[in-house]
Every structure is written in C-alpha cells, then in structure tokens.
Amino acid sequence: MRSTSTLLKRCAMAAIVVASTAFAAGGDASGPAPAFTLTTLAGQPSGLSAYKGQVVMVNFWATWCGPCQQEMPLLDQMYKKYKPAGFTLIGVNVDKEAPAVKELLTRKPVSFPVLLDPANQVSKAYHVDEMPSSVIIDRKGQIRYIHRGYKPGDENDYQDRIRQLIRE
Amino acid sequence: MTHRYIFARAAVIAALLLVRSTSADVLPDDRADVFYSKYSGGGMDITGYSATARAKITENFAVEANYFIDKVSGASIDVLSQASVIKDERKQKSGTFEYLRDKTTYTASYTSSVERDYISDTASFGLSQDMFGDLTTVTLGFSESHNTVGENNGTANDPNVAWVGHALSRAYSGGVSQILTKNFIAGVNLQVITDAGYLANPYRSIRYLDPTNPKGYSLGNQVYPDTHTSTAVQVQGKYYLPYRAAVTALYRYYNDTWGVVGNTYELDYTHPIRNRWIFEGRVRYYKQTAASFYSDLFPFADSQNFVARDQNLAALDNTTVGGKVTYAFLPDGWKMFKRGTVTFDASRIRFNYLDFRNIKYYGVPQYPPGSEPLYNFNANVFQVFVSVYF
Amino acid sequence: MRCRQMLLSGTVLGALVLSSGCSIQPWVKPYERDRLADPIMAWDRDAISAAYLDHIRESREGSRGATGGAGGGCGCN
Numbered sequence: 001m002r003s004t005s006t007l008l009k010r011c012a013m014a015a016i017v018v019a020s021t022a023f024a025a026g027g028d029a030s031g032p033a034p035a036f037t038l039t040t041l042a043g044q045p046s047g048l049s050a051y052k053g054q055v056v057m058v059n060f061w062a063t064w065c066g067p068c069q070q071e072m073p074l075l076d077q078m079y080k081k082y083k084p085a086g087f088t089l090i091g092v093n094v095d096k097e098a099p100a101v102k103e104l105l106t107r108k109p110v111s112f113p114v115l116l117d118p119a120n121q122v123s124k125a126y127h128v129d130e131m132p133s134s135v136i137i138d139r140k141g142q143i144r145y146i147h148r149g150y151k152p153g154d155e156n157d158y159q160d161r162i163r164q165l166i167r168e
Numbered sequence: 169m170t171h172r173y174i175f176a177r178a179a180v181i182a183a184l185l186l187v188r189s190t191s192a193d194v195l196p197d198d199r200a201d202v203f204y205s206k207y208s209g210g211g212m213d214i215t216g217y218s219a220t221a222r223a224k225i226t227e228n229f230a231v232e233a234n235y236f237i238d239k240v241s242g243a244s245i246d247v248l249s250q251a252s253v254i255k256d257e258r259k260q261k262s263g264t265f266e267y268l269r270d271k272t273t274y275t276a277s278y279t280s281s282v283e284r285d286y287i288s289d290t291a292s293f294g295l296s297q298d299m300f301g302d303l304t305t306v307t308l309g310f311s312e313s314h315n316t317v318g319e320n321n322g323t324a325n326d327p328n329v330a331w332v333g334h335a336l337s338r339a340y341s342g343g344v345s346q347i348l349t350k351n352f353i354a355g356v357n358l359q360v361i362t363d364a365g366y367l368a369n370p371y372r373s374i375r376y377l378d379p380t381n382p383k384g385y386s387l388g389n390q391v392y393p394d395t396h397t398s399t400a401v402q403v404q405g406k407y408y409l410p411y412r413a414a415v416t417a418l419y420r421y422y423n424d425t426w427g428v429v430g431n432t433y434e435l436d437y438t439h440p441i442r443n444r445w446i447f448e449g450r451v452r453y454y455k456q457t458a459a460s461f462y463s464d465l466f467p468f469a470d471s472q473n474f475v476a477r478d479q480n481l482a483a484l485d486n487t488t489v490g491g492k493v494t495y496a497f498l499p500d501g502w503k504m505f506k507r508g509t510v511t512f513d514a515s516r517i518r519f520n521y522l523d524f525r526n527i528k529y530y531g532v533p534q535y536p537p538g539s540e541p542l543y544n545f546n547a548n549v550f551q552v553f554v555s556v557y558f
Numbered sequence: 559m560r561c562r563q564m565l566l567s568g569t570v571l572g573a574l575v576l577s578s579g580c581s582i583q584p585w586v587k588p589y590e591r592d593r594l595a596d597p598i599m600a601w602d603r604d605a606i607s608a609a610y611l612d613h614i615r616e617s618r619e620g621s622r623g624a625t626g627g628a629g630g631g632c633g634c635n
Binding site: 194201203207216218220234296298300301303304305341343345346350353355359361398399402404406408412413414416424430432438440454459480481484486492494513519549555 | 583584588591596603604606607611614617622627628630631632633634635
C-alpha cells in the first residue's frame with residue numbers, strides 16, 4: 001500500500017522532470033562527438049574529421065522544415081563571420097532524396113558545407129530529437145551544447161556559445 | 169427566411185473551425201484567400217463571397233480575419249406552398265487570435281452573422297497540445313452562440329420582420345490525433361452540442377390530414393422542444409502512398425435527443441504533381457433516421473406535443489461526388505509571396521428523402537395526401553479561390 | 559481483496575504509462591517526418607473551403623459536429 005503510493009509519487013516527479021527538460025530549447029551536453037563521413041551534394045566524401053581542432057556546429061535540417069529555412073541565412077552570416085577565427089558550420093541534411101535539396105540550395109545558396117544524411121545514420125548517432133537541431137562541438141571534439149528548434153533570436157544564443165568556445 | 173435555418177448553424181460551424189488543423193509547434197504561414205462559391209439545388213441558388221487573411225504579429229502570436237457574404241435567391245421546396253420568391257443576404261464577420269507557447273496553441277475567436285431575420289453571435293476558445301515527441305496532439309474547444317430568430321411577415325422586397333425568439337447554443341469538443349507510422353496519421357473527435365430556446369424554423373409548417381379541406385390536408389405550426397443535445401464522434405485516418413499521394417477515410421456517428429441518428433462515410437484521394445498541381449477526389453455517403461417528432465403528414469391537428477416537418481429532420485440519405493484541382497501559379501514564390509495558388513472545387517450531391525414528400529404533387533388528385541412521390545433533388549456546389557502565402 | 563489489488567495495480571500501471579509517456583521515445587523520429595510534413599498530408603489544406611462544405615452539409619442534414627482534424631505536420635520546434 002505504502003510502496004505503491006511512493007512509486008506513484010516517484011513516477012509523477014520523474015514525469016515532471018522529464019517534461020520540463022523536454023521543453024528546454026537548449027542544454028549543455030557532454031561526451032565525444034560521434035565521427036561521421038557523408039557525401040556533399042557534389043558527391044565528395046567529407047566528415048567531422050576534416051575540421052579537427054576547430055569549433056564545429058553541426059546543424060540538422062530538412063527542406064520540409066520551416067524553422068530550418070528561417071535560420072539558414074542567419075547561419076550563413078554566422079559562418080562567414082567566425083570562420084577566420086577557427087569555426088565551421090556543417091549543415092547535415094536529412095531529406096530522403098537529393099533533388100529537392102539541390103533545388104533549394106540553387107535558389108537559396110549557402111557558403112557552409114552541406115552533407116547529405118538520407119539514411120539518417122548521423123541523426124541517429126547524435127540522438128536528434130527535434131528539427132532543427134544544432135550541436136556545438138569544441139576544439140577537442142567534445143559535444144558542449146545542443147540547441148533544439150529555432151525561434152528568431154536564437155542566433156544570438158549560438159553566437160554567445162561559439163565565441164565562448166573559440167576563446168578556449 | 170427559409171435559409172435562416174440553413175445559415176443558422178454557420179456561427180456554430182465557425183466555432184468548429186477552431187478544432188481544425190492546428191499544429192502546436194509552429195504557427196501556420198501567413199496567408200490571404202479570396203473565395204467565391206455557388207450552390208444550386210432544390211430550387212435555391214446561393215452565391216457566397218469571402219475574403220480571409222491571417223498574419224503572424226510575432227513568432228508566437230497570429231491573428232486572422234474573415235468576411236463572408238451569402239446571397240440567396242429562390243425558395244426551398246417545403247416553403248413553396250407559402251412563400252413567394254425569396255431573396256436575402258447574410259453577412260458574417262469573424263476574428264481569431266492564436267497564441268503559441270512551447271507545445272501549446274491557444275485560440276480565441278468571435279463571429280457575428282447578420283441577416284434580415286436572424287442574428288447570431290459566437291465566441292469560441294480552443295487549446296491544442298502536442299505531446300509524446302510531437303506524435304500526439306490533443307485538442308479541446310468550447311464555444312457559445314447567441315441567436316435571435318425572426319420571421320419576415322412581409323415580402324422579399326418589402327420586409328416586415330417580427331422577432332420571435334432567442335436560442336443559446338454551447339459546443340464542447342475534444343480530439344486526439346496520433347501519428348502511427350511515418351506514413352499514417354489517425355484521429356478521433358468528439359463534440360457535444362446543447363441548444364436551448366427557440367429552435368424551430370418559423371417559415372416551415374406541418375401538415376395534417378383534414379377531410380374538411382378540399383386538398384385533403386391542412387397546414388399547421390411546428391412545435392419543437394426547447395432543448396436539444398447532440399453527440400457526434402468522428403474517426404479518421406490519412407495514409408501516405410509511396411508514389412506521393414494521400415488517401416483519407418473517415419466515419420462519423422451522430423445521435424441526439426430528438427431521435428436523429430446519422431452516419432457519415434467519406435473517402436478522399438489526393439494526388440499532387442510535383443510542386444504545381446494537386447488533384448483531389450472525394451466520395452461521401454450520409455444517412456440519417458428521422459427525428460422522433462417528425463412526420464410528413466400527421467393524422468390530425470395537435471396529434472403530438474412536438475411536431476415538425478422540417479426536411480432536415482426527415483429520414484434521408486445523400487451521396488456526394490466531388491473533385492478539386494489546385495494550381496500553383498507561384499510555386500516557389502516571388503518577392504514577398506512564398507507561394508500562390510488557385511483552386512477549383514466542384515461537387516454534386518444527390519439528396520433522397522425517405523419520408524418527405526414532393527410538394528409539387530400536393531393537391532394533385534392522382535395523389536391523395538400521404539401518397540405523393542417522395543422528394544429528391546440534385547445540388548451542384550462550386551468553389552473557386554485564390555490563395556497567397558507570405 | 560483480489561479485485562481491489564488488481565484495480566490498484568491497474569491504476570499504478572496506467573499512471574506509470576501516462577507519467578512515463580513524456581519519456582517514451584517517439585517511434586517516428588523528427589527527421590523521419592518528411593511525409594507527414596507534406597502539405598497533402600494535412601487534414602485540411604484549405605480551412606475556408608472545408609468550413610464551407612461543412613456549412614453546406616450541416617444546413618441540410620440533421621447532424622452536426624466533430625468535423626476537422628489537428629496534428630501531424632513537421633513537428634518542428
């Protein structure tokens with residue numbers, strides 16, 4: 001009798017904790033960033049290892065995701081601004097088919113590298129649980145921050161984190 | 169006016185719009201539509217014009233405004249015996265606010281509908297919540313409608329409206345939508361509506377056998393209960409076909425305290441072609457039992473406490489076949505427009521009454537009262553609208 | 559006695575499922591929503607047209623209510 005009510009209380013508390021973290025847009029994370037190799041639109045292989053020693057932001061996006069489209073130009077600006085300081089942005093696209101991606105990038109080009117993950121292996125490895133997701137990785141290859149979703153103004157948050165990691 | 173009853177529920181329907189496609193993760197795109205519709209059937213012609221616009225004020229807050237005008241001419245069959253040609257106009261305005269916070273969207277809206285002999289005001293509130301990894305969406309809604317009913321004792325061109333009563337309507341709704349697989353989404357909606365007050369159509373009348381009348385029958389006033397409660401449950405599913413198309417199936421069960429039981433079955437198929445065209449076909453079958461106090465011909469005057477001969481309460485079935493074509497004239501946008509489309513939608517509905525007789529044959533010697541052929545008619549419904557997305 | 563125990567364990571199980579629901583891993587991942595995000599998978603692409611058709615039907619039938627649909631889409635943010 002007592003044990004079931006304690007169990008219920010614990011479950012309720014766990015649910016509240018999980019629910020509240022589920023709504024957080026960004027959170028500190030830890031652990032080594034899983035390595036990956038994907039192809040670019042041009043068919044060239046590339047991966048995380050090509051940017052060793054730099055601060056890397058891996059942005060998971062799709063052509064069918066509205067907020068992803070919204071943040072692309074801002075990500076592009078950010079990439080151009082911090083690239084000289086040792087920063088790279090990799091756009092990992094999760095579309096199942098390449099033609100839509102090619103068509104979109106022809107109309108709205110970006111200067112940062114875009115890699116294709118149609119089999120969603122990298123998305124799985126990074127436990128992507130929101131679209132878009134941005135994973136910020138430090139110079140030592142450790143994941144430091146995960147930002148879920150995009151609302152206008154989030155780019156300030158990105159820049160703060162990137163500047164912090166560049167200085168390290 | 170006869171069509172008052174036709175428009176009567178429009179305000180409640182406007183409220184039902186709240187339960188329509190909301191996705192509590194991002195507010196929908198800004199959009200404007202200009203809309204034209206034409207209904208012709210059963211001796212009536214109704215033309216509708218509408219304009220709608222919605223815009224996000226901030227990322228979390230959007231407003232929508234809609235203006236709708238209906239113009240009616242003609243008369244529906246069961247009024248032909250009493251009224252001459254009818255012409256009337258209804259104007260409806262509505263405004264909606266939407267607020268998105270985390271995974272919840274809150275909606276509030278107000279609709280006002282005015283015609284010469286019917287005024288309706290509706291306030292609605294809704295809530296939509298995404299949960300369980302955005303696979304489940306739960307919606308709740310409430311709306312309240314105040315209606316004032318009148319009767320035009322003059323003519324179409326020289327009206328003389330007397331206000332005969334008020335009605336209050338409340339609708340409570342809930343729904344759950346669940347993504348089952350990458351290709352399949354399903355949902356269930358429940359809605360309970362209660363009305364109280366003057367619920368009849370003042371222009372319709374009952375008829376009863378009357379040997380003293382050369383026609384064999386006489387007309388009398390309808391007497392409706394002053395309360396009405398209904399429950400409707402709809403289950404639906406939408407499935408993505410691998411070659412890029414969608415098929416939808418829905419079933420709705422309805423019953424109410426007036427004894428009407430209704431079953432609706434609908435099947436839709438949507439087929440896009442690239443980014444430019446979307447073709448859609450639909451088939452719908454509806455069948456209902458008559459209200460318990462309905463009869464096309466009562467045995468004598470005052471035979472029951474409640475009496476009605478409104479064709480909406482008769483035993484009937486109808487079958488709709490329709491198609492819709494959407495063409496994107498701006499598939500990828502241009503300057504500030506993200507997309508622009510034009511849509512044509514046409515349907516044909518066949519109405520069959522199982523216990524409502526054709527007024528055309530009333531008083532015809534060949535058909536004694538109660539043996540006239542049953543009524544049926546075809547209606548054509550046409551819509552065309554232009555939509556621009558910002 | 560047995561009935562009460564079963565009812566209790568049923569309630570606990572139900573509460574467990576409900577409370578852990580927030581942490582149930584979605585079986586359709588956010589990056590697998592491409593089909594559901596397709597406009598053809600929306601319940602009503604054109605609310606104004608759907609509302610008009612509802613209006614036509616409800617003014618000529620004895621039934622009303624429970625129409626419409628919510629949810630689906632890209633699930634972004």
